[in-house]
Amino acid sequence: MLLIACPWCGERDELEFHYGGQAHVAHPADPEALSDGEWAEYLFVRDNPKGPFAERWSHAAGCRRWFSVVRHTVTHRILAVQSNHPTAADGTKPVTA
Amino acid sequence: MSHRLPEHPDWLWRTPDPRRSYDVVIVGAGGHGLATAYYLARNHGITNVAVLERGWLAGGNMARNTTIIRSNYLCEESAALYEHSLKLWEVLPQELEYDFLFSQRGVLNLAHTLQDVREGTRRVNANRLGGVDAEWLDTDQVREFCPIVNTSPEVRYPVLGATLQPRAGIAKHDHVAWALARKADEYGVDLIQGCEVTGFLRDGDRVVGVRTSRGPIGAGRVALAAAGHSSVLADLAGLRLPVQSHPLQALVSELLEPVHPTVVMSNHVHVYVSQAHKGELVMGAGVDSYNGYGQRGSFHQIEHQMAAALELFPIFGRAHVLRTWGGIVDVTPDASPIIGPTPVENLYLNCGWGTGGFKATPASGWVYAHTIATGEPHPLNAPFALERFTTGALIDEHGAAAVAH
Ligand SMILES: Cc1cc2nc3c(=O)[nH]c(=O)nc-3n(C[C@H](O)[C@H](O)[C@H](O)COP(=O)(O)OP(=O)(O)OC[C@H]3O[C@@H](n4cnc5c(N)ncnc54)[C@H](O)[C@@H]3O)c2cc1C
Ligand SMILES: [Zn+2]
Numbered sequence: 001m002l003l004i005a006c007p008w009c010g011e012r013d014e015l016e017f018h019y020g021g022q023a024h025v026a027h028p029a030d031p032e033a034l035s036d037g038e039w040a041e042y043l044f045v046r047d048n049p050k051g052p053f054a055e056r057w058s059h060a061a062g063c064r065r066w067f068s069v070v071r072h073t074v075t076h077r078i079l080a081v082q083s084n085h086p087t088a089a090d091g092t093k094p095v096t097a
Numbered sequence: 098m099s100h101r102l103p104e105h106p107d108w109l110w111r112t113p114d115p116r117r118s119y120d121v122v123i124v125g126a127g128g129h130g131l132a133t134a135y136y137l138a139r140n141h142g143i144t145n146v147a148v149l150e151r152g153w154l155a156g157g158n159m160a161r162n163t164t165i166i167r168s169n170y171l172c173e174e175s176a177a178l179y180e181h182s183l184k185l186w187e188v189l190p191q192e193l194e195y196d197f198l199f200s201q202r203g204v205l206n207l208a209h210t211l212q213d214v215r216e217g218t219r220r221v222n223a224n225r226l227g228g229v230d231a232e233w234l235d236t237d238q239v240r241e242f243c244p245i246v247n248t249s250p251e252v253r254y255p256v257l258g259a260t261l262q263p264r265a266g267i268a269k270h271d272h273v274a275w276a277l278a279r280k281a282d283e284y285g286v287d288l289i290q291g292c293e294v295t296g297f298l299r300d301g302d303r304v305v306g307v308r309t310s311r312g313p314i315g316a317g318r319v320a321l322a323a324a325g326h327s328s329v330l331a332d333l334a335g336l337r338l339p340v341q342s343h344p345l346q347a348l349v350s351e352l353l354e355p356v357h358p359t360v361v362m363s364n365h366v367h368v369y370v371s372q373a374h375k376g377e378l379v380m381g382a383g384v385d386s387y388n389g390y391g392q393r394g395s396f397h398q399i400e401h402q403m404a405a406a407l408e409l410f411p412i413f414g415r416a417h418v419l420r421t422w423g424g425i426v427d428v429t430p431d432a433s434p435i436i437g438p439t440p441v442e443n444l445y446l447n448c449g450w451g452t453g454g455f456k457a458t459p460a461s462g463w464v465y466a467h468t469i470a471t472g473e474p475h476p477l478n479a480p481f482a483l484e485r486f487t488t489g490a491l492i493d494e495h496g497a498a499a500v501a502h
Contacts, residue, residue: 040487044486048342053388
């Protein structure tokens with residue numbers, strides 16, 4: 001079981017969290033301008049690295065906030081946790097390593 | 098004196114060094130890679146073939162799956178492909194001259210909610226129209242067919258009925274791999290273990306071979322059959338796939354007297370259970386939610402599936418878990434596989450079988466061999482092309498495949 005440090009609540013069991021897949025996937029600014037191939041890429045294609053992976057987690061059974069985690073997909077070691085809280089000056093705030 | 102241990106089997110295939118080039122190089126000696134090699138030789142007379150395996154033969158998901166074989170999928174395209182597979186399973190023990198304990202003991206898919214009942218009856222009707230054997234059982238008939246299922250109305254999720262596919266069942270996975278490997282080897286296919294593919298040899302846009310841990314190997318065509326590692330390999334060829342790799346776990350109990358006559362799957366309480374020939378209860382459930390390549394998942398998945406198993410089978414209350422393990426499964430957005438050519442010339446793709454590709458082993462090999470040999474998909478795999486994610490013609494099997502295997 002993963003032990004994930006929620007940026008607001010601290011370390012909690014994986015059971016309290018909901019997985020959200022790859023982080024930093026922006027909704028296309030102008031979807032109508034996309035070709036079918038580009039739209040398919042946005043909808044269906046995500047990175048799937050064997051190694052460090054930036055991904056979204058939500059503290060579903062806690063504060064219900066979303067944040068990003070960099071986790072190694074082989075060792076499952078969590079390398080970084082980042083919140084995207086709007087009040088943070090730069091939008092991201094590294095919390096633990 | 099205790100029983101004598103059986104003789105160690107003779108080696109079933111050669112251990113050749115790689116040649117400089119082959120007509121076809123298959124990457125991955127799991128079930129799908131081996132079946133593809135077998136049918137390339139048997140159906141198409143193509144025998145100048147190597148299967149390259151980074152570990153040992155059939156040590157990936159082929160060694161880790163829970164061996165459920167069935168064809169009662171909802172969509173026509175899937176039912177046709179899996180039914181072709183089931184028909185091949187029915188003839189393969191004879192054809193491969195190897196008894197891999199294929200046992201058509203039936204599969205029950207339990208319904209616990211009104212929605213389950215509607216989904217199940219719809220699937221039974223769809224299956225019958227598609228020529229797949231399927232029956233709807235009410236609660237009493239479920240009890241008759243599998244007396245150890247708790248059909249009491251008092252439980253949290255009472256059994257309201259089930260779909261039954263009588264021709265479904267299980268087989269012994271490692272023997273299936275060895276049977277296919279032996280025949281492929283007899284046809285002259287080189288099975289090369291301890292040979293990791295680390296890149297592709299290109300001539301302009303075309304792939305003309307692979308780089309490996311044992312040196313470069315030329316190839317007329319390169320066919321990926323790397324299951325959980327498909328994205329990693331595709332990445333080396335500059336392709337991004339609509340695939341995510343997840344841990345999928347399973348477990349077995351100690352050996353018990355035969356108590357379980359069939360295979361029971363429940364999407365709703367989320368577990369499936371069969372009893373293997375030796376006597377161990379074999380169970381599994383869904384994937385871990387996160388991406389992973391570590392061949393292990395989180396303990397709560399195991400806990401959850403055992404709780405579900407006890408709810409359905411109170412008789413298992415005193416059984417012990419002997420072993421748990423995980424594999425890496427390649428999951429697509431519509432829970433259907435991808436089989437066909439790729440945008441890279443001479444590079445072919447077979448992946449995305451996710452949690453349920455063991456049952457497809459023969460058909461996957463059959464249609465993939467056809468695709469590689471002719472350059473065109475077989476009618477059975479044409480709908481499963483990579484392009485469906487662009488055209489939108491998805492084959493949504495989440496209902497039939499989500500927990501299911
Ligand atoms: C716990 C579990 C339970 C399952 N239960 C069922 C079930 O009940 N019924 C069912 O139908 N399906 C089931 N499945 C799914 C099924 O096992 C897979 O869909 C199927 O085995 C995948 O095809 P394969 O046998 O070719 O894969 P694998 O056996 O994984 O073969 C892929 C091979 O490619 C090799 N490889 C990877 N990268 C490279 C490289 N760079 N160079 C060389 N070789 C490479 C790997 O080492 C591996 O041996 C289950 C899977 C798991 C993990
Ligand atoms: Zn929190």
